[in-house]
Amino acid sequence: MPPTKLAFFRYLLIDEMLRSRSRPFPTKEEILEACNEKFGVNSISTIEKDMAAMRLDFDAPIYYDKRQKGYAYQDPEYKFLSVNLSEDEMLALSFVETLLGEFRNMPIFSLFSVAVDKVLDGLELTKKLHTEKRHLQQAIQIEQAPYLKGSDKLGDLLRYIAEQKVIEVSYQKYGSESTKDYLVHPYLLKEFRNMWYLIGYHEASGEVRTFGIDRITQVLPQEKDFLPQEKVNFDAESFYFYCIGVTALSEKPAEIRLRFEPFLANYVKAQPLHHTQEIIEDDEQKGCLLRLRLIINHELKMLILGYGAGVCVEAPASLAAEIRREFEKGVAQYATKN
Template identity: 30%
Template sequence: MAREDSIGRIYLIVKRLRSNYASFEEIRDYLGSVACYESSDYHISLRTFQRDCKLISKVYKIEIEYDPHVKGYRIISDNDSVLNQRMLEAYDIFNALNLAEQLSNHIHFEDRRPQGTENLYGILHAITNAKLIKFGYQKFWDDSPTNRCVEPYALKEFKNRWYILAKDRGDNRIKSFALDRLTDFEVANEEFSYPSNFNINQHYQSCFGIISPDGHQPEEVILSFDAHQGKYIKTLPLHHSQEVLVDNEEELVIKLQIYITFDFKMEILSYGDNVRVVKPQSFIDDIKQTYRNALKQYKTES
């Protein structure tokens, strides 16, 4: 059986059992129904299914066992990590892309430039082996790229763009570089000492976006959203520290413990008059001044 069919079959087994327990016959019928529109061969025997369950346990850390009480298989231990979610999500997108040519009138893709993902493998290799990487990097406001030599620490995704967090050998500062702006990428032979106290999750613990704090401390931010926008904020929190203070028919008030960076400010401005900053005063003043400056763009000459 083709490797692609095996990968797809494993994904579908996990997807089916996450919704509810099922007998082998129900799983087999489910695979058959999906295979009809994916043009794949998902036919399996009980022995193959049991082998798949062992592979799912090894790769995804998801334990599947037969439960005699319900006469079916169920997930008894589910590693529902971000990595697992993204791997399964990627397979959904892969299948959609395979169908895109047949369904060109029904799928509309965002018109955007490549994300620079062609360098992901090389960057991960450099991080894993603690090797320097070199590349040309062009900021939006620069006319030409500059050559960089950096110590790669981690990769980060933000708003559908990938960034590498690295220490620039030029000034020894930790910076983020967008992958879609890298040119002439190469992994150098020279190695570096990875800092034992660096952890990307801790680095971005109180951040929004990719801008790192520069000597400042996280602040308590309180925001008031109108009730309609509040529904979205509850289902897609702004930050993991989000705490609901008020939730009624008129407003949603939340509290965050976060660095007030340019990224965060732009996010708040994107909500327009659907949000009001309640605290801190310095952030209120900053938002007010931004709106005053924006209004000046629309004043007509007398």
């Protein structure tokens, strides 16, 4: 281990001993004994140099208490790795902490809040941020996601992906009364519109498949060799590159042209539908014409239908025909109503 890294670990041990409530005011000899046990240090001068470096490089207020015959921090609130942040940086942390509240009902995401609390404690910002967070909570409103069925399995799935563990997934499709077991090599967790999905390689079919977390009833780890992404020609970063939603079909992406009427054009220009979006025409009277490169899937069709008469598919013709048929079905349903 490099000397600088070893010295830093000694600093952490010394800091821990100086802040100890059960054994306060350690002597140099006691610090040396602890450092000898952990790091093999056998010289008092090393401990003296370490404490001098902590005072110089980290502003550690280490002093010798003659009455207690040991060392401590003059400022009991001092923390070795404390960090000074600007007002803007503190506000940013407050903002993140506020947003995390959206996920507190999900077991795995609640750990994020715990982690943030620990960081804030280490930065000695907790008290101030609690006050600022209350103000932010009154100033920020975000869409509240409902409780997601199956969210209790997210933590296990995330761990199996990190550990590259083959899993057996018991899956119940919509409309089915029974479950089916799938042997899966898990690669990715993806969120879309407050729903979570597991993407992994399914051995029996030899394909990468998508499983809705809300339909997974059981997950069991298996003692099998894990197939990494490159072995099955899968790349998590590129898999959804030309896709809206989670249905990444095997077809190649197509050039999509959508014309939005002027009012809606302002929305799609301010918030693009997809990162491939290009504006190829923009007119205050005719609206704007967008070009996108996307896989034509169910989610894309639902997105287009959601804009109603405010958008028209100009290309490809096959997609325009599908959207037209869906509108015709809708009109036919309303025509039968009294």
